[in-house]
Amino acid sequence: MKTILLSSLSYEGCYGGVENSLRYLSKSYKRNGDDVIVLASASSDKSFERFGDEDGVTLVRFRRNFFDNKYLNMMLFPLFILDLVWALSLIKHKYSIDKSICRNQFICFFVNLFFAKKNVYLAPGFSHRQSAKENMTNEGLTLTLRRKLHMLFDYAALRFSQSVYVFSNNMLEQAQEVSSSFSSESIVQKISLTKPGVDKSVFFPIGGKEKHSLKESLGLPHDKVVLLCVGRCVKAKGFELALQSMVSNEQCHLVIVGDGPELDNLKVLASSLHVEQSVTFFGARSDVKSFYQASDYFFMSSTYEPLGQTILEAISCSLPVLAFESNVMTATKELMQERGVIYIKNTERDTMKSSIASIPTVESNDYKLLSESAFELSALFDWDKLAQDLVADIE
Numbered sequence: 001m002k003t004i005l006l007s008s009l010s011y012e013g014c015y016g017g018v019e020n021s022l023r024y025l026s027k028s029y030k031r032n033g034d035d036v037i038v039l040a041s042a043s044s045d046k047s048f049e050r051f052g053d054e055d056g057v058t059l060v061r062f063r064r065n066f067f068d069n070k071y072l073n074m075m076l077f078p079l080f081i082l083d084l085v086w087a088l089s090l091i092k093h094k095y096s097i098d099k100s101i102c103r104n105q106f107i108c109f110f111v112n113l114f115f116a117k118k119n120v121y122l123a124p125g126f127s128h129r130q131s132a133k134e135n136m137t138n139e140g141l142t143l144t145l146r147r148k149l150h151m152l153f154d155y156a157a158l159r160f161s162q163s164v165y166v167f168s169n170n171m172l173e174q175a176q177e178v179s180s181s182f183s184s185e186s187i188v189q190k191i192s193l194t195k196p197g198v199d200k201s202v203f204f205p206i207g208g209k210e211k212h213s214l215k216e217s218l219g220l221p222h223d224k225v226v227l228l229c230v231g232r233c234v235k236a237k238g239f240e241l242a243l244q245s246m247v248s249n250e251q252c253h254l255v256i257v258g259d260g261p262e263l264d265n266l267k268v269l270a271s272s273l274h275v276e277q278s279v280t281f282f283g284a285r286s287d288v289k290s291f292y293q294a295s296d297y298f299f300m301s302s303t304y305e306p307l308g309q310t311i312l313e314a315i316s317c318s319l320p321v322l323a324f325e326s327n328v329m330t331a332t333k334e335l336m337q338e339r340g341v342i343y344i345k346n347t348e349r350d351t352m353k354s355s356i357a358s359i360p361t362v363e364s365n366d367y368k369l370l371s372e373s374a375f376e377l378s379a380l381f382d383w384d385k386l387a388q389d390l391v392a393d394i395e
Contacts, residue, residue, distance in 0.1 A: 001034040002098040002394060005070065005091065007111055009104045012059070013038035017231070017309040018103045018124050021154070024199050025101065026057045028387035037095060039087060039107070041065075050087070062087040081110075088114045099391045105150065108157040120390050121161035125306040126154050126174040129351055155182050162192040165390065167307040168331035172304065194390075198312040198384025205318035205375060206293045214294040219280070224253035225362060227322065228295035230288060232311045235259030236303035238328070238347075240266060245344075245352035246275040252356060254299070257291050259284040292317035297361050299323075303347070305330040316378040322372035340374025 006022045026036045035039070038058045041064035042048050052059035065073045070327035073080075084107070092114050100119040102108040108121050110278050117203045153180055158164055166172050172193055179187040192282040206214065212222065231237045239256055243266065246254050256266070256279065263281065273372040281389035285291070292298070298351075301321040308331055313323055315336075323332040332341070344355040360366035 001033050002029075002391060003037065003094075003095055003099040004029050004391065005039060005097045005111075005115065007035045007039035007100065007104070007107050007128065009041055009064070009107055010040055011052075012043040012061075013045070017307075020309070021122075021196065024102060024383040025056075025387050026392075027199075028384045029382070030056055031384075032387070035095075037091060037097075039091065039111075042092060050090070055108050060091055078199050084110055084376075085113070097380055098394050099257055101390055102157070103155040105153040107155055108161060112156070112160040116160050119161045121157045121164045122390065123157070123164060123166050123171060123175065125171065125212045126178055129378060139216060142232065147149065150338050151178065151181070154178050155184070158187045159184060162190075163189070163393075165194045166191060167196050168334050169192065169193065170305045170329065170331040170334065173310055191344045194386060195381055196307065196309060196312065197362075197386050198309075198316045198378060198381045199383065200316055200378070203313045203316035205316075205371075214290060215336055218290060218294055220255065220294055222255050225251055225359065226295040227252050227254050227297050227299045227356070228291055228314070229254065229258075229299050229301055230291065230313075230321070231255045231258045233258050233262040233266060235262060236302060237262075237306040238303045238324075240269055241303070241324075241347055241352060242274060242299050242301040243270050243273055243279060245356045247273055247349070247353060248355055249275075249353065251361075252278070253284065254279040255291060255295060256280070256287055257282045257285050280340065289313070289317070292319060293375070295319060296367075297322050299361065300330070300332055302330055303328045305332070307331050312381050315374040316381075318371045318375040320367070320374050322356070336377065339377045340372075342372050 006026060008018055008022055011019050011022060022038060026038060029036045035043060038057055039062055041061045044065050048063060050061055050160060064080050066076050066079060072332055080294040088110060097115055097118060100115040101120050101122055102111050103124055127147055151249055155244045158178060159293055166175060172191060174189055175191050215222060229239055229242050233239060242254055246252065265283060270279050292314055298319040298321050300308060300311055300321055311332065314321060321336055321341040323341060323343060324347055327346050342359060345351050
């Protein structure tokens with residue numbers, strides 16, 4: 001039996017790709033009989049408790065926010081650091097950690113102060129790409145300084161962790177860019193390429209009457225091809241491109257599930273494009289699997305995406321994928337190759353419109369083949385395999 005420490009900035013009450021990966025990894029280790037500790041910030045809507053338990057997983061919390069006022073919290077940032085270090089010192093004293101796995105570059109810096117010889121950095125992405133001007137809603141001096149600071153922590157995570165894992169060649173290339181920026185080419189030697197997983201007990205296909213009923217309960221049309229976008233509403237997700245592709249399209253209905261700083265702008269854009277009747281914004285939802293199961297295609301509209309966990313969730317629900325072939329920096333081709341996917345040549349509006357207008361209807365044999373290929377591909381992605389790969393060097 002091993003004791004595994006998983007860490008990131010957030011966990012409880014958060015359901016993004018990073019947080020969900022920690023949940024799936026923790027489940028895998030628990031099934032294997034291991035003890036699992038998750039280090040993350042405390043939920044802001046609960047009274048603070050240092051230790052907790054969730055489904056047999058030990059939670060160790062640190063305080064990220066001390067007040068409701070964000071400016072006060074910014075002034076008290078050093079207290080956040082001290083509380084994080086204190087939480088790590090308690091873990092060091094109380095538990096015998098066999099392997100540490102971190103999913104946030106900032107937290108990784110402090111985890112390496114205590115567990116560098118046992119710490120794996122499972123990189124979520126790299127800030128010089130994620131925070132590039134074209135991928136952000138606002139650009140200014142503050143964001144520029146934040147980008148440079150985050151890049152320093154990216155480098156520190158690569159430099160001081162025992163080993164580093166990335167999910168795609170796209171991410172490997174970005175790691176190499178960070179290393180080159182600091183003239184540390186040797187770092188690349190400890191970076192390994194691996195595959196993420198998808199929880200097939202959560203994400204699975206349904207059909208027939210069950211799918212019909214689910215569409216009805218979500219208020220989705222039965223007489224349209226339902227295209228699904230899932231993710232945080234930021235520029236990098238390319239949701240504005242998905243909206244543009246709906247102009248003069250009477251065959252499809254677009255569904256966007258997610259919240260974020262661009263949401264209001266997207267709603268204004270939908271109105272200005274006169275496609276508000278062809279799109280539904282659902283905001284953030286905890287029942288996202290229902291949308292995968294009720295939809296007909298998954299639209300990977302991102303212009304930047306280091307991996308695309310949503311693609312894996314979609315194909316596990318047997319959804320064919322629509323994605324851009326050029327003018328983007330994503331890992332879609334690496335994940336999908338030519339199976340279960342329709343590539344849109346570029347992000348030009350006319351190209352998008354004509355491509356979306358010509359996708360196979362759900363009743364067609366071409367659609368059935370696409371759907372079956374997508375589902376078969378999902379079998380290659382398994383959280384249990386990833387979990388064991390990350391701890392394979394434990395004696």
